[in-house]
C-alpha cells in the first residue's frame with residue numbers, strides 16, 4: 001500500500017469513528033430523555049410514563065431501525081478504535097519515551113482507547129441486565145395494579161392490567177384469606193389462578209380472549225419495576241455494587257466524551273477559528289451533563 005493510500009484510509013477510518021461516535025452521542029440524549037421518566041414522575045405516574053416510553057421505543061419502526069444503527073455503531077466504533085490504536089502504536093513503537101505527553105495533549109485524549117474499552121465492558125454488562133431480559137429472554141412481567149377491598153371479613157384482591165389504550169382492564173379476582181379465585185364473568189369460585197383470568201397472554205404482552213381466541217388488547221412490559229428493583233437495596237442485595245459500577249462507568253464516559261465530542265467534529269474537518277472553541281465548550285458541557293444525569297438517576301433510585 002502506498003503512503004498516500006494508507007494515509008487516506010486512516011483519514012476515512014477517523015471519519016467513520018467520528019460519525020459513529022457522534023451518532024452514539026445523539027443516542028445518549030434520547031436514552032437519557034427516556035430514563036429521566038424514572039425520576040421526574042413518581043409512583044404509578046412514573047411507572048406508566050416509563051413503560052409507555054419503553055413500549056414506544058420497542059414498537060416504533062423508525063426507532064427499531066435506529067436501534068440497529070446503534071448496535072452497529074457501538075461495534076464499529078469499538079473495533080475501529082482498537083485498530084487505529086494498534087496502528088498508532090505500530091507506527092510509533094517507542095511511544096512518548098522522549099517527549100512530554102502532557103505538553104501537547106490532554107489526559108483523556110491519551111487514554112481514549114482504555115476509556116473506550118471500559119465503556120464497552122459497561123455497555124455489555126448493562127445490556128445483559130436490561131436489554132437481554134426485555135428483548136431476548138422476555139421475562140418482564142406485565143404492568144399490573146392491584147386493589148384490595150375488605151368486605152364482610154373477606155379481603156378481595158382485584159388485579160388490573162394497564163392496556164396500551166390507557167385503561168386498567170380487570171384481570172383476576174382473588175380472596176386473600178382462602179386463596180380462592182373467582183371467574184370474572186360469572187363470579188363463580190375457582191380453584192386455580194389460570195382459570196380465573198378470562199384472557200390468555202401471548203407473545204408476552206398480547207391479551208387474547210380465552211374462549212374466542214381473539215386478540216383483545218396489549219399490555220405494557222413493566223420495565224420500570226425491573227429497573228427500580230435493580231438499584232433498590234431492599235429488593236436487590238447487590239444494588240450498591242451496581243450503583244458503584246454505574247457511577248464509576250459514568251465518570252469514565254465523561255472523560256471519554258470530554259475529548260471525544262469535539263474531536264469528532266475535528267475529524268469531520270469542521271475546523272473554524274470562531275466555531276471550534278464553541279464546539280469544544282459544548283463538548284465539555286455535554287461530557288459533564290449527560291453522564292452526570294445518568295449517574296444521578298441511579299443514585300436517586302438507590303436512595304428512594
Ligand code: HEM
Nearest residue numbers: 035054058067070126130131134135223227294295297298
Ligand atoms: C441511568 C442509567 C441507565 C439506565 C437506568 C438504563 C436503562 C436501560 C434499559 C431499561 C434498557 C432496555 C430498554 C429496552 O430494551 O426496552 C437499556 C438499553 C440500552 N442502554 Fe441503557 N440505561 C442507562 C444508561 C446507559 C448508558 C450510559 C449507555 C451507554 C453508554 C446505555 C446504553 C444502552 C444501550 C446501547 C441499550 C440498548 C438500546 C436499544 O436496544 O436500542 N445505557 N438501558
